Amino acid sequence: MNVARSLRELQDLSPGLDEFRESVVGGLSASPKTLPCKFLYDAEGSRLFDRICDLPEYYPTRTEVALLRSRAGDIAALAGPGAVLVEFGSGAGVKIRLLLEALREPALYVPVDISRDHLSAAADSLAEDFPDLPIAPVCADYTAPFSLPPVPGVGPRRRVGFFPGSTIGNFTPGEATAFLRGAARLLGPGSLMIVGADLPKDPSILVPAYDDAAGVTAAFNLNLLRRINRELGAGFDLAAFRHEARWNPAESRMEMHLVSLRAQEVPLGPHRFAFAEGETIHTENSYKYGRDAFAGLARAAGYCPAEVWTDPAALFSIHVLDVPA
Template sequence: MDADARLTLAADHDTFRDDIVAGLSRPEKSLPPKHLYDDRGSALFDQICELPEYYPTRTEKAILRRRLPELRSLVPDGSVLIEFGSGSSEKIRLLLEGIEDRLFSYVPVDISAEYLGYVNDELQRDYPQLRIDPIAADFTKPFPLPSELSGTRHRVGFFPGSTIGNFERSEAVDMLRAFTTELGTHGGLIIGVDLLKSPEIILPAYDDSQGVTAAFIGNILQRANMELDADFDVDRFEYRAEFVEEHGRIDMCMVSTANQCVSIDDTEIEFSEGESIHVSSSRKFTFDSFAKLAAEAGLRVDEIWTDPEELFSVQYLVAE
């Protein structure tokens, strides 16, 4: 391992520690959901996407398949395709079926370097003619593109899965503005947007009968134990998902089942019985509410594609 790699790992470790300690020191404890996606967390999320209760993935994939000719028309020859938070390669494979021949480069961006490398090795094997320029980075913050991609080439962003719903409104607006900077004034963004619907459909998608989502959310505590020498007793925390109707969102938390104290480095964190750690939310949108969010970031909704039941949408945004 070279010196730059060691420094990067040390910085990632410090960021993780600082975020965990800061989040658990607040009166209402919370943890940043981006830290869910270590290698184990990424693998668990892939399992979630295959669960029968989890409608977003299969619905979005069906939309991508059906609308592939229209999506192709948005990608000029010689374009750079940037996928923000690439994770599993399933959805990008659907898109590549229609646009691979038009791309100069595909740029997957993901926070987990090891998982990114594994997925893209497979992708390169299956698409040997495709140029891939992976970037291990936190896509919610600015990151540099390779110099040969930072010129005048047309850029199209891909942000599937309704990940946008995991962020607070101000954070989502800031992130979309950052995407716009990466894509340039003439670029566009293909984005998955989950739609507001009955809680009877939404809630099981985030509290599945097999307990995979509980393991995914709880993995952040196990990660803290492994990487930060924390001493969370994971058996004394339980997963809870709740639909907050007035905000149109699911909140996902780990709840302490006892009065207890957890050590992280030199910091002691007290928990009372029933106290929760907010780990992630998933906001659902109407067409109008999402258009207003995009407009705050200087983006306009140019196209909307959805399924017949309007469970989910794929939208195309362009700069105003």
């Protein structure tokens, strides 16, 4: 099979401009002000996130990659031959390569991501490196229902969900349970779900991971305002906001905020949003789950936890969950 045949056309179910505007206006009208973190990922946001993954302070990526490398054979054995792989929030598609190198004749890879251009480039690059692998990219908000593309060939296929990057931590625990329930429905009975979850740790490690010395995470966070200006015609002055990363021990989560440096009004269409000096827009949560806490969440979503692997420094965990047959 050549690259052109194995890579299918991208299915575009991404949120439109109206949905983006509605979310932004709703979030900036709320008190405290908030914006959904999924909108951090336009093409520039995805590019900046890839740079974050390489930062010395950002331990999650290198730790999860090392764990996946050492456990890829175990995952391949659990998945079995001819599996259909569905990756939620696939990003640059770096981690799936470790699994693809270990899996026996995967039948189909479905990367799902909200960031269209980045998804398309990642799928192209993967098709170059895995020319025999059928790839069917889906640009969608994975919190909304979508269906899986048809699988080539015949016979039953084991479906394997993959949700790395501790992206599960961007949901509140209630949202995470709802997402996991939806993923189980999509994957079907007897499937497998592999989730990377960041573990709780000292804030002296956590805070720099979300506020690096080079300022890449700050640029990632502020890029959301640039996107709102460009796509919705808002009038944010980027120099009048700064990035802040906070550890919230009561909720076991890192938070990203954009702090208004002065009292100001920001126009957006017919709206004007007033900011007091020091007022923030809460842009992202990253919940940290202990092993048992995450297994409990997975059980509440209907899964049977099968395996959990952590690195020797107990920074990060990978959970293997069974969807009961």
